[in-house]
Amino acid sequence: MAEEVVSELMRAHVYRLASTGQRVDGRALDEPRKVTVERAFVKTAEGSARVRLGNTDVLVGIKMSVGEPYPDTPNSGVLSTSVELIPMASPTFEAGPPRPAAIELARVVDRGIRESKMVDMKKMCITPKEKVWVMFIDIHVLDYDGNLFDACSYAATAALGSTIVPAKNFGVGDDFPLPVQHWPVSVTVSKIKDVLLVDPNLDEERMADVRLTVTTDENGDVRAMQKGLSGSFTYDEVKRIIEISQRVGRSIRPFLQPT
Amino acid sequence: MQSSGSLRPIVIPGEAVGGPGLKPGSGTFSDNGQIFAAQLGVRTERDGLVSVIPLAGRYIPQPGDAIVGEIVDFGPSHWLVDINSPYPAPLHATESPWRVEFGDTARYMKVGDAILCHVLSVDEIKRVQLTMADREARRLQGGMLMEVSPTKVPRVIGKQGSMVSMIKDMTRCEIYVGQNGRIWLDGEDRNAAVAAMAIRLIEERAQAHGLTEAVRELIERVQRGQAGPRAT
Amino acid sequence: MEDIEHIEKHVKLIDDSGRRLDGRKFDELRPIRIEAGVLRRADGSAYIEWGGNKVLAAVYGPREAHPRHLQDPARALVQCRYNMAPFSVSDRKRPGPDRRSVEISKVISEAFSAVVFKEQFPRTSVDIFIEVLQAEAGTRCAGLTAASVALADAGVPMRDLVTSCASGKIEGIVCLDLNKDEDNFGDADCPMAIVPRTGEIVLLQMDGHLTYEEFQKAMDLSIAAAHRIYDLQRDALRRRYSVTLEDILKESPPAAPSGERMEPAPSDFDLGPEGI
Numbered sequence: 001m002a003e004e005v006v007s008e009l010m011r012a013h014v015y016r017l018a019s020t021g022q023r024v025d026g027r028a029l030d031e032p033r034k035v036t037v038e039r040a041f042v043k044t045a046e047g048s049a050r051v052r053l054g055n056t057d058v059l060v061g062i063k064m065s066v067g068e069p070y071p072d073t074p075n076s077g078v079l080s081t082s083v084e085l086i087p088m089a090s091p092t093f094e095a096g097p098p099r100p101a102a103i104e105l106a107r108v109v110d111r112g113i114r115e116s117k118m119v120d121m122k123k124m125c126i127t128p129k130e131k132v133w134v135m136f137i138d139i140h141v142l143d144y145d146g147n148l149f150d151a152c153s154y155a156a157t158a159a160l161g162s163t164i165v166p167a168k169n170f171g172v173g174d175d176f177p178l179p180v181q182h183w184p185v186s187v188t189v190s191k192i193k194d195v196l197l198v199d200p201n202l203d204e205e206r207m208a209d210v211r212l213t214v215t216t217d218e219n220g221d222v223r224a225m226q227k228g229l230s231g232s233f234t235y236d237e238v239k240r241i242i243e244i245s246q247r248v249g250r251s252i253r254p255f256l257q258p259t
Numbered sequence: 260m261q262s263s264g265s266l267r268p269i270v271i272p273g274e275a276v277g278g279p280g281l282k283p284g285s286g287t288f289s290d291n292g293q294i295f296a297a298q299l300g301v302r303t304e305r306d307g308l309v310s311v312i313p314l315a316g317r318y319i320p321q322p323g324d325a326i327v328g329e330i331v332d333f334g335p336s337h338w339l340v341d342i343n344s345p346y347p348a349p350l351h352a353t354e355s356p357w358r359v360e361f362g363d364t365a366r367y368m369k370v371g372d373a374i375l376c377h378v379l380s381v382d383e384i385k386r387v388q389l390t391m392a393d394r395e396a397r398r399l400q401g402g403m404l405m406e407v408s409p410t411k412v413p414r415v416i417g418k419q420g421s422m423v424s425m426i427k428d429m430t431r432c433e434i435y436v437g438q439n440g441r442i443w444l445d446g447e448d449r450n451a452a453v454a455a456m457a458i459r460l461i462e463e464r465a466q467a468h469g470l471t472e473a474v475r476e477l478i479e480r481v482q483r484g485q486a487g488p489r490a491t
Numbered sequence: 492m493e494d495i496e497h498i499e500k501h502v503k504l505i506d507d508s509g510r511r512l513d514g515r516k517f518d519e520l521r522p523i524r525i526e527a528g529v530l531r532r533a534d535g536s537a538y539i540e541w542g543g544n545k546v547l548a549a550v551y552g553p554r555e556a557h558p559r560h561l562q563d564p565a566r567a568l569v570q571c572r573y574n575m576a577p578f579s580v581s582d583r584k585r586p587g588p589d590r591r592s593v594e595i596s597k598v599i600s601e602a603f604s605a606v607v608f609k610e611q612f613p614r615t616s617v618d619i620f621i622e623v624l625q626a627e628a629g630t631r632c633a634g635l636t637a638a639s640v641a642l643a644d645a646g647v648p649m650r651d652l653v654t655s656c657a658s659g660k661i662e663g664i665v666c667l668d669l670n671k672d673e674d675n676f677g678d679a680d681c682p683m684a685i686v687p688r689t690g691e692i693v694l695l696q697m698d699g700h701l702t703y704e705e706f707q708k709a710m711d712l713s714i715a716a717a718h719r720i721y722d723l724q725r726d727a728l729r730r731r732y733s734v735t736l737e738d739i740l741k742e743s744p745p746a747a748p749s750g751e752r753m754e755p756a757p758s759d760f761d762l763g764p765e766g767i
Contacts, residue, residue: 005331005341008371013403017448024403026452042545042625045578055531059624061578084586087572088549088620090532095572097587138577138586140624142547143530269729272606272643273651273688288608288650295688297608297648299728314732315535316646317553345553345615384564384613410646 004092006206011192014207018195025054025201030244032187032199035154035255039162047163047178050142051155054201057089057143060155062163062178066126066170067134077124081110081137083152090144108226109139109153109186112215116184116223118160123179126172133165146202149213149226153186157256183257184223185249186215189241191231196241198248212238214245218253270296270311277309286311318344318409318439320387324378327404327441328389330370335362340374343406343439346387354379354390356397373399373443375435402433402445405455407462409440414465415458422461422471429478430454453481504661504673511673517666520656520716521629525637525727527644533620535645537727539637542670543627548637549620550645556616566609571600571619573634579626595631602635602655602684602693608648617647628674632657632682635694640724644731652724653693654717655684658709660701665708667716681709687721690714 014024021029033054042048045061052058069076083106085093098106113119124133137159139152163178190200190208197204200211210231215224222242227233233241270276276287277294287310288297296302300311320326320342328340328348336359342348352359357367368374375397379390391397407415416423416436427434432446432454442458444451457474464470505511515521521542530536533549556562573595577583588596599621607617619642621634635655642649659669661677674680679699685692701709 005329005371007329007373007404009373009399009402010404011371012401020448022448024452042576042578043543044581044625048578057530059576061576063578063583065583082577082586084576086574086620086622087618088530088533088536088547088551088622091551091554095574095588136577136583138583140576140578140622142622143532145531269732271652271725271728272649273686286648290650295650297650298646299643299732313646315644316648317534345555345612347555 004206006203010203011207014204015192015195018192018197023197024203029196030198030248032150032248032252033201035252037154037158037255039158039258045159046166047159047161049155049158049162051151051158053147053151053154053199055143055145056147056151057141058148058151058155059140059142060152060159061138061140062159063136063138064163064166065134066131066172069125069129069132073121074129075125075132076121077119077133077135079110079114079119079121079135079137081106081113081139081156083109083139083141083148085141085144085148088143089141093141093144104226104228105148105152106139108149108213108224109156110137111226112153112184112186112224113137113156113160116182116215116217118157118180118182118184120179120181131172144202146200146205147188149188150186150199153184153215154252154256157184161256161258182217183253184215184217185253185256186213186224187245187248187252188213189244191233191237196237196244198244212241214242216242216246216249220246220250269299269314270302271299272296276302276311277304280307281309282307284308284310286313313410315408316410318342319385320344320346320348320378320381320439322378322380324438325393325395325435326376326378326389326439327399327435327437327443328374328376328439330368330372330374332370333364333368335364338364338368340376340389342378342387342389343409343441344387346385348378348387348389350374350376350389350391354388354392356391368398373404375399375437375443399443402443403451403455405442405444405458407440407442407458409438411462411465412436412438412440414470415442415461417471422474425471425475426454426457426478429475429482430457449485453478453485456481504676505664505666509664511661511666513670515668517664518712518716520668520719521670523720523723525640525723527640527727527731533641533645535641535643535647537637537640537644539633539640541629541633541636542668543625544623544630544633545625546630546633546637547622547624548634548641549622550617550638550641550647551620552617552645552647553612553615554618556614562614562616565613567607567612567614568616569600569604569607569609569619570616571596571603571621571638573599573621573623573631575623575626575630579623595634598694598696599631599635599638602653603638603642605691605693606650606653606686607642608650611648617642626671628669628671629657629682631655632684635684636720636724640727643728651686651688652721653684654687654721654724655682655694656713656716656720657682658712658716660699660705660709665701665705665712667712679705679709681706681713683710683713685714685717687718 038050041050047062167173190211283289298313300313328342332339379388430450435443524540529538535550632655639652659680681697684694
C-alpha cells in the first residue's frame, strides 16, 4: 500500500498553527501525548507491557531462555530486539520481512536499552563462557498514530522493569526480578520548517522535514541519539532538543517505572 | 429536546428485520421471503420498505455526490483523486473548470491539492468518474481538512442542513461536508478549531439524545473560555 | 498444537465425576469476553479473551486490491492473515509466518468468503488480520470469532456473523473447548465454524481419532456452544453503540441567530439532488 499523500492545505494549516505555538490537537509544542502503561499483559511472556502514547498502541513481550554467550562477550547475557509493524496497525504496513523502518526502530530502541546499561548484562551470566541468559525484546505495534520510536521504547522499558527471570524453569535457582539499574527514556522531536514539535502525531510526522530521537537516563545523560528523514538541524536546534529531552524525559520516567 | 423513544436495538448482519409484506431496502437482503440485515445498523421502515441505516462502512460513491477529494496522481489528460473510497476516481481534464492542453494537467492542479467536486458517474463494475462542472467545484486553498466516518455525514449535516448551519453560524466558518466523510473548514484558526471539536462530538455521539443541544453547549463553552480574561 | 511439550505428563485430564483439570464439565466453555472497536486506524476491530487466549482482530476494507493482477473484476477478495506474536507461546516463536499460520489463514479466509457480499465490491479486497497475543489452545476459533465482530464493526456487508468453536476427546470422553493441556494430551480435536442462522458449516478440521458417533457428539457440543458464543458477539457489537431511532432521524431546529446578519454563505454540500 502506498504512503498516504498529505494535502498542501493541511501542511500549511499545521505549520501556520505551529508557528504560533499551537497544534491541531490542542497540545503545546513541547507537550507529549498522554501515556498509559499496562504491565503483565501477556502471561506467556516473562515480562510484558502495553503502552498507549495518544492513539499509538504498542505491546512488548520479553522472552527469556538459557543459551550460549557470544564468543566476544563470554561473560555477558545476550539481548536481542525486534519490531513487527503488523498490517493491522496501519493501512501502510504490509505483511512480510521487516522493512528498513522496522529495523531502524528495533536498533534504536535496542541501543537506548543497551547503552544505558538498563540491565546489567554481566549479571545475566550463569556460567562464564558456557551458559547465559538470552533475552528477546519483541515489539508488536498494534495501532499507529505517530511516533513509534518513543512508544516502542516506553513499552520495552516498562516491560523490562516488570520482568521476572524464570530461573526455576531452567533449573538454575529461584525466579528473581530482572535487575534494572537505569531508566532510559527516549523523546522524539520533529521539525516542520523551523518549528520543533515534541511527540509528533501521525499528521505531524508525515509533514516533518527531519526528526531527532534522544534517549536520556535518570541523570539526564545522553545514551542514544538518532536523526531521521532527509532534512537537517542546526547545532543550536540539536542542543535545544537535548534539553527538551532531558526535561520531558523526567516527566515521563515515573510512568515507566514500577508503581 | 429529549427523546422519549424506547431504546431501539442495533441490528447485526444476519438478524431478521422483516417478513412477507415488506420489501427489502438498502442494507438488507432477502432469503426465502424473510428480510435480514446485511450490515451493523439501525432498522427503519417506511411505506412497506425496510432498510438498515449502517453505523459503519466505507464510502461507496453515488452519482451526484458532492465530495472533498485529494489529488494523488496525474496523467497527460486526467488527475487521479483520492475520495476515501475503495475505488480510484479519475477526473478527466475535460471535466475541469479550465481549458487544459494535453500534457499540461500539472499546471492547474498537482499532487496534494484538495478539491471540491462531484461524482459524475459510477458504472456497473464500480468505475467512478468525477467532475468539476458544478458551479461550486474548485481547488481548495487555506482552511483545514478533517475526516469523519461517511456514515456520520447525515448527522453532521442535519435535517435540511440544520446542524451544519448552526455550527457555521456560531463559529463564523465556511464548512463543506463531503458525502465521502471529508470536511473542509475555513475560518479564523480558533473558530475552525471549535467547529472541528463540534464535528468530532457529533461523530462520537451520533446516536446520543439531545445532540444538537450538546453541540451548541460545547461551542458556547469553548468560545467563553477563549474570550475569557484567564489565559489558558 | 501451538506448543511442543517435552515433558511427559501422567495426570488424569478428566476425573471420575466428570470434572476436568480446570474444573469444567464436558460441555462447558472457558470464560469468554469480547470487545468491539478497540483500534483507531483499522476500519473495524475486536478483541477477545477466551480462556487463556488473548487475540486481536482487525479489518481493512473493502479497499483497492493490490497487487493489481490479483484483483477479481467481479467481486471482492476476502483475505485473512493469522499470525502469532513471538511472546504468545511459552517457547518463543520466531517472527513471521510458518506453515501452520499459512494454513490457518487460508481456512479462515475461506470461512468468511462464504458470508461476505463479495459481488457488491468488485476489484477490491477485504483484509482481515488476526493477531494472537497470548495462546492457550483454540486460537483459530477465538480469532475467527473476533474477526467476525471486526467485520461487522467495519460495516462490511455479510449474510451473517460466523461463530467458531472446537470440541475434542480426552481420555475417551468427548469434551467441548479443549484447553492447552487437553489439546496436547488428548485424543482428538475438531475445530469448526458455522453461520448461526442457517447452520451452514464454513470451517471444519479434525485431527486425532474419533468414531463416527464420537464425531457427531463433538459437533453437537460445538454447535450448541456456538449459539451461546454468537450472543456474546452480538452483545459486543451492541455495547459499542447505543441508539434511539428518533435521534437518528429527527433534528431539532437550530437556535435563532443573535440578531447579526451573516454574509449569505455559499450553498454547502448537503444531501444534493440524486443523479445528474
